[in-house]
Amino acid sequence: MNILLTGADGFTGRHFIQSATQAGHHITSLKVDLTDPAAVAAQVQGTQPDAVVHLAAISFVGNADPAAFYAVNVIGSMNLLAALSALPKAPAKVLLASSANIYGNCDSSPIAEDQPPAPVNHYAASKLAMEHMARTFADRLPMVITRPFNYTGAGQGGQFLIPKLVDHFARRAPYIELGNLHAEREFNDVRMVCQAYLDLLQHGQAGQAYNVCSGQTYTLQDVMDILTCITSHQIEVMVNPAFVRSNEVHRLCGTPAKLTACTGPLPAIELRDTLQWMLEQA
Template identity: 40%
Template sequence: MEVHSRKIIFITGITGFTGKHLEEYYSKRGFGVYGTTFTEPSSSNHFKCDILEEEELFKILNKVKPEYIIHLAAISFVAAKDQKNIYNVNIFGTLSLLNAVTKLDYLPTKILIASSAAVYGNIEGELGEELCPQPVNHYGNSKLVMENMVKGYYDRLNIIIVRPFNYTGTGQENHFLIPKIVSHYKENKKEIELGNINVYREFNDVHYVVKCYTELLFSKFKSDIFNVCSGNAININYILSVMNQLAGYAIKVNVNPKFVRKNEIDILKGNPRKLFAHIGDFTNEFTFNNTLEHMYNENRI
């Protein structure tokens, strides 16, 4: 395997939802893109690796010698049953990566680490980085602990931490809300079980997130935390109305109490002021209606 010494990007969790979109984006732009996967690799640029294995990671990184690293590998589903594994992977997997990087004989230009807006918890309104995080589940708490541990590497490595708010797109698994809704319409189902459909949440396009990550990755900024958000909250009812139009029929919504979170707040969105001040505002390049349309038309006969 030929590995070039420049313009190499390394992505942990490269076969996940976001990883696939990042790999496609950078590959089209001439970068050498490599990464880790927990399953058997289908590409010569992918390495099967448990990110908890520091020495294994070091050997891969030492071979690839990436200039940029994007750390995505995590337990990302809030309802994951193995709670100990959430903390193990999300915290110690990240530390394993950073420890492996510190053993390299060079300093990567930038490391972007994906945290989550889940660190904020159930705080009403528009959430900015200055707020004190109050996570309400194991996933959010694991990400907050991870952030605090990563700050200890600021003096040795060039790191940016991102807190993405909800985003979606083609290839996201159906246990997430938007793919679940779209899949019901694609399968022409007449009914769907949902939780509270009157809430407002951000649902950005994964391509918007890719662009934000890219701008931050290649920026001069380091040792900082950024919300990756648009500040645009969308009502679930609106999503259903758009899908009704796309599919040509109205689905029946059954509210399942199991899906309604206790003390659920009406509006939750990110404050993008800091993000926009540093990389600009390009939200007008992406519309949620187009996102839904692409997801609905993907692989349809």
């Protein structure tokens, strides 16, 4: 397939390019400001993709400018979909990366795709708004929405939690400042997520949303215990109240049943293997 990719220079984009090219696909990177509709339209018109993977977004929940979430994640996505819908031939599949953060805090666990969304921050709200906006193009573009739960891997930015932990253990730092040690998250491997995206380009049903998850959660203490075991380094944890979010999502765990029913089993990569890989690349 000829895949048009946004966010090629980002963490997920770089790994997706590697996974896709290894699978024999050709990647065309859309390198343009998504908030500039004329520039997006001009570059898209010069392509004829078989499929599109839209990863470009502001993804750090703690980003200081709330308006930027909506400008990029919603309006930028709208500009892309408008440009794609104007192509002489529509792509066979358009994959839009949303987020499991749209579910917010909910009592049910693991979370299925029919769980009513309840976003608690601007990142999550912008992703949910993007999903609703995208449905206005459903009559023109065959879209699949993915809702990845937390994932990590080598090359993820240091502002994210797992790379921060890995960096401190790699440097054998004496202490680390953290927030809520008891929040539970999935910490899946970016390589699994990229494989799920490739599989959904082939098999995903247009108009459907799919959780990209494993159903396995960990606390920060669990992650630290694994890093301690790998490195034999003990680190002191100092809880910094500034890092404790008032609207923290306490447990975020999904069920992959719908995804695996569509694509079949995904690569099972243990968190220890992911952390070992990240330490080797640190």
